[in-house]
Amino acid sequence: MKEVSFTYRGNEKKVLNHISADFEDGKVCAIVGESGSGKTTLLSLIAGLTSSSSGVIAYQGKDIKHMNKDRYRSNKIGVIFQSYNLLLADTAAENVMLSIQLGGNKVKGKSQLAYVLLAKVGIDKEKADRKVLKLSGGEQQRVAIARSLSYNPILIIADEPTGKLDEKNEKGIMDIVRNLAHIEGKCVILVTHSASVTEYADVVMEIRNGSLSRR
Numbered sequence: 317m318k319e320v321s322f323t324y325r326g327n328e329k330k331v332l333n334h335i336s337a338d339f340e341d342g343k344v345c346a347i348v349g350e351s352g353s354g355k356t357t358l359l360s361l362i363a364g365l366t367s368s369s370s371g372v373i374a375y376q377g378k379d380i381k382h383m384n385k386d387r388y389r390s391n392k393i394g395v396i397f398q399s400y401n402l403l404l405a406d407t408a409a410e411n412v413m414l415s416i417q418l419g420g421n422k423v424k425g426k427s428q429l430a431y432v433l434l435a436k437v438g439i440d441k442e443k444a445d446r447k448v449l450k451l452s453g454g455e456q457q458r459v460a461i462a463r464s465l466s467y468n469p470i471l472i473i474a475d476e477p478t479g480k481l482d483e484k485n486e487k488g489i490m491d492i493v494r495n496l497a498h499i500e501g502k503c504v505i506l507v508t509h510s511a512s513v514t515e516y517a518d519v520v521m522e523i524r525n526g527s528l529s530r531r
């Protein structure tokens with residue numbers, strides 16, 4: 317990100333003010349900041365869900381303004397939202413399969429890939445075939461992670477991925493997240509309130525008064 321600023325329409329105050337930062341492959345970057353400081357706004361800019369008012373956001377050197385937004389969103393980045401955005405009445409496997417299809421890949425019958433991705437985050441076959449509604453919060457978060465991996469993105473962004481979880485599940489999720497960066501070389505950017513989550517991160521940045529600085 318280079319000199320990125322952002323103001324919501326009809327609002328005078330800049331939420332983000334000339335922010336510059338690099339996010340590297342193979343690392344987990346945690347972004348902290350008070351409630352309302354602009355963390356979610358920053359993630360939606362990176363995800364291309366919102367356009368910056370000024371400045372440049374580049375993905376592998378390419379300005380995302382000049383990229384096909386739908387392809388960028390559905391192929392290049394994995395997004396894990398605060399509210400998991402899972403289809404609760406569908407099974408875990410169906411949720412992952414849907415995402416594989418949205419990424420432009422055909423799924424015939426039951427996708428093995430969906431089960432492989434779910435196994436990777438600790439969801440076995442029996443749970444994969446259960447309706448998401450009948451999984452615990454920690455399990456639902458794992459499904460959301462598996463779904464974000466469906467098209468093997470290099471960049472994974474997560475808004476409070478452990479926000480609703482207890483300590484044990486938080487550790488489980490953060491171990492998965494760290495492995496994605498350290499073993500698979502992905503670039504993980506996550507937003508968190510939790511001081512313990514920042515201990516799993518390689519880089520910690522803080523948003524304050526519209527500025528982003530390394531801690």
Ligand SMILES: Nc1ncnc2c1ncn2[C@@H]1O[C@H](COP(=O)(O)OP(=O)(O)O)[C@@H](O)[C@H]1O
Nearest residue numbers: 324327331349350351352353354355356357358
């Ligand atoms: N859609 C919106 N329209 C106007 N203002 C918004 C909108 N979304 C968030 N804001 C404001 O922008 C600021 C940053 O919000 P947000 O990025 O959600 O903060 P955080 O995720 O750090 O809690 C807050 O003051 C919030 O009220």
Ligand SMILES: [Mg+2]
Nearest residue numbers: 355356357475
């Ligand atoms: Mg937020």
